[in-house]
Amino acid sequence: MSGAGAPEVQVVDGTGLRVGVVAATWHAEVMGGLKDGVSRALSACGVTDVTLLEVPGSFELPVAAARMAAAGYDAVVALGVVVRGGTPHFDYVCAGATQGLVEVSVRTGVPVGFGLLTCDTVEQALDRAGLPGSSEDKGFEAAAAAVATAGALHHLPTHTPAALIG
Numbered sequence: 774m775s776g777a778g779a780p781e782v783q784v785v786d787g788t789g790l791r792v793g794v795v796a797a798t799w800h801a802e803v804m805g806g807l808k809d810g811v812s813r814a815l816s817a818c819g820v821t822d823v824t825l826l827e828v829p830g831s832f833e834l835p836v837a838a839a840r841m842a843a844a845g846y847d848a849v850v851a852l853g854v855v856v857r858g859g860t861p862h863f864d865y866v867c868a869g870a871t872q873g874l875v876e877v878s879v880r881t882g883v884p885v886g887f888g889l890l891t892c893d894t895v896e897q898a899l900d901r902a903g904l905p906g907s908s909e910d911k912g913f914e915a916a917a918a919a920v921a922t923a924g925a926l927h928h929l930p931t932h933t934p935a936a937l938i939g
């Protein structure tokens with residue numbers, strides 16, 4: 774089950790796609806659930822060409838995603854778990870990772886599935902990790918969204934509407 778108001782997760786045919794997964798290492802139990810969710814989603818989409826790149830923390834996700842996008846991957850899935858501590862550091866890690874991943878996707882045109890959990894407690898993160906007893910499966914969602922977006926972009930007409938010609 775996804776968050777309130779979320780649509781049904783689309784599982785589309787991703788046969789032949791090259792998918793990169795960039796994963797931080799903080800909060801190992803939660804990360805294990807997220808990575809398993811990605812594996813289940815990519816398998817359901819028929820994606821077999823998958824590469825995993827691990828980085829220390831979520832703040833390092835954008836540079837890894839950028840490298841994968843530049844290397845010709847059709848889609849990237851970014852996974853991380855940030856749990857609030859006692860200082861504003863949480864805000865900066867989350868903002869930096871999020872904005873960085875947005876920039877990678879927009880600047881490269883490569884879809885980046887957003888599998889970054891930004892939680893006040895570990896319990897909240899576990900509940901979104903697709904583990905037994907979890908309410909949500911954010912790793913699966915992120916991977917499915919990346920594949921669906923890659924497919925949609927692949928079928929986008931290549932003509933340039935007159936309105937876009939400067």
Ligand SMILES: Nc1c(NC[C@H](O)[C@H](O)[C@H](O)CO)[nH]c(=O)[nH]c1=O
Nearest residue numbers: 797799829830831832853854855856
């Ligand atoms: N507190 C969390 C971090 N912090 C580490 C940063 O992401 C980064 O690796 C460090 O500042 C060195 O550049 N990372 C997480 O992924 N999750 C956290 O809860």
Ligand SMILES: CC(=O)[C@@H](O)COP(=O)(O)O
Nearest residue numbers: 856857858859860862863
């Ligand atoms: C989100 C984090 O980086 C977290 O570990 C920071 O904890 P603190 O704010 O107590 O230093």
